[in-house]
Amino acid sequence: MRAALVALLVWVSxxxxxxxxxxxxxxxxxxxxxxxxxxxxxxxxxASTWTADFVVAADGSGTHRSLQAAIDALxxxxxxxxxxxxxxxxxxxxxxxxxxxxxxxxxxxxxAAVQIVxxxxxxxxxxxxxxxxxxxxxxAASQYGTAGSATLAIFSDDVQLAHLSVVNDAMDAVREGxxxxxxxxxxxxxxxxxxxxxxxxxxxxxxxxxxxxxxxxVRAKPRGGPSRVWLRASLIAGDVDFIFGNGTLVISDSxxxxxxxxxxxxxxxxxxxxxxxxxxxxGILVQGSRLLAEPGVAAxxxxxxxxxxxxxxxxxxxxxxSPNGQALIRDSQLGPHLRGWGASTSRxxxxxxxxxxxxxxxQSVVE
Numbered sequence: 365m366r367a368a369l370v371a372l373l374v375w376v377s378x379x380x381x382x383x384x385x386x387x388x389x390x391x392x393x394x395x396x397x398x399x400x401x402x403x404x405x406x407x408x409x410x411a412s413t414w415t416a417d418f419v420v421a422a423d424g425s426g427t428h429r430s431l432q433a434a435i436d437a438l439x440x441x442x443x444x445x446x447x448x449x450x451x452x453x454x455x456x457x458x459x460x461x462x463x464x465x466x467x468x469x470x471x472x473x474x475x476a477a478v479q480i481v482x483x484x485x486x487x488x489x490x491x492x493x494x495x496x497x498x499x500x501x502x503x504a505a506s507q508y509g510t511a512g513s514a515t516l517a518i519f520s521d522d523v524q525l526a527h528l529s530v531v532n533d534a535m536d537a538v539r540e541g542x543x544x545x546x547x548x549x550x551x552x553x554x555x556x557x558x559x560x561x562x563x564x565x566x567x568x569x570x571x572x573x574x575x576x577x578x579x580x581x582v583r584a585k586p587r588g589g590p591s592r593v594w595l596r597a598s599l600i601a602g603d604v605d606f607i608f609g610n611g612t613l614v615i616s617d618s619x620x621x622x623x624x625x626x627x628x629x630x631x632x633x634x635x636x637x638x639x640x641x642x643x644x645x646x647g648i649l650v651q652g653s654r655l656l657a658e659p660g661v662a663a664x665x666x667x668x669x670x671x672x673x674x675x676x677x678x679x680x681x682x683x684x685x686s687p688n689g690q691a692l693i694r695d696s697q698l699g700p701h702l703r704g705w706g707a708s709t710s711r712x713x714x715x716x717x718x719x720x721x722x723x724x725x726x727q728s729v730v731e
């Protein structure tokens with residue numbers, strides 16, 4: 365990563381003001397990390413205090429050879445359990461559902477030493493009747509779909525991840541110049557999720573989430589109730605809509621990295637794609653973080669994000685009924701690859717009066 369040379373408070377010209385609205389001091393005071401997390405205010409994770417109940421090692425030196433086997437061994441209720449992953453690359457597609465609280469961790473100080481990897485993508489064929497990701501089996505479909513492509517799906521509350529990587533490498537070959545798979549291109553089919561969550565009080569620290577389009581999918585529980593995720597001191601990398609969903613997500617003290625190499629130069633991309641319910645005040649917060657890019661990502665080519673009007677056809681969005689994504693980027697460093705917010709997925713032009721996408725006291729960074 366190129367070192368930052370200059371950091372300045374973002375100045376927004378009158379022309380830019382419509383596409384880069386800035387919160388007032390009073391507004392920002394009501395939209396802090398504590399406001400997004402509500403009555404859940406966890407302490408930072410400390411691996412030095414943990415004793416493993418299960419140890420996963422592919423070479424047989426632990427209690428389980430696969431992570432899914434260790435997950436399956438967890439009880440449905442009871443105290444918090446601890447699962448340690450020994451260094452290695454675990455190629456598995458995982459579903460965590462209805463388990464007692466647990467902590468999954470790798471090697472402190474080296475999140476790259478443990479990698480949970482799979483390579484499914486949205487347009488990838490699958491037999492009708494076979495599951496996609498077991499947490500979202502979608503048995504009637506003939507393709508994996510976006511949700512079904514997830515490498516790791518956490519549909520459980522009170523889960524902690526630390527010191528590890530979750531990777532979807534489906535499009536790595538494209539990035540390396542080998543071309544897209546059949547039925548996939550710049551306009552669709554390449555969605556490939558690394559981590560998908562549908563739970564509350566999910567805490568992540570020193571993790572790396574690596575993908576391209578749709579890397580990190582934060583879903584709200586379908587029957588309501590809080591669906592809060594806090595990720596800190598971590599890395600999220602992708603190129604299009606790679607942090608998205610209708611849950612509540614806080615990203616703090618982390619790096620959000622726009623990747624080069626997969627898409628045709630000049631195609632652009634988006635960081636955030638919230639699909640927050642209209643009655644839900646808090647969607648995605650990025651705070652005290654670094655929004656940077658790999659070499660090769662052009663200046664002003666990547667939008668801060670766009671509202672994901674999930675399930676809404678072009679021109680059919682309704683105020684107070686349809687999703688209206690909420691996102692705030694505050695107190696962070698923004699690279700020159702970034703521009704303002706884009707039109708929604710149902711093609712609503714960005715309008716600061718009706719869309720809930722904003723900034724507060726960010727800095728421009730020259731790399």
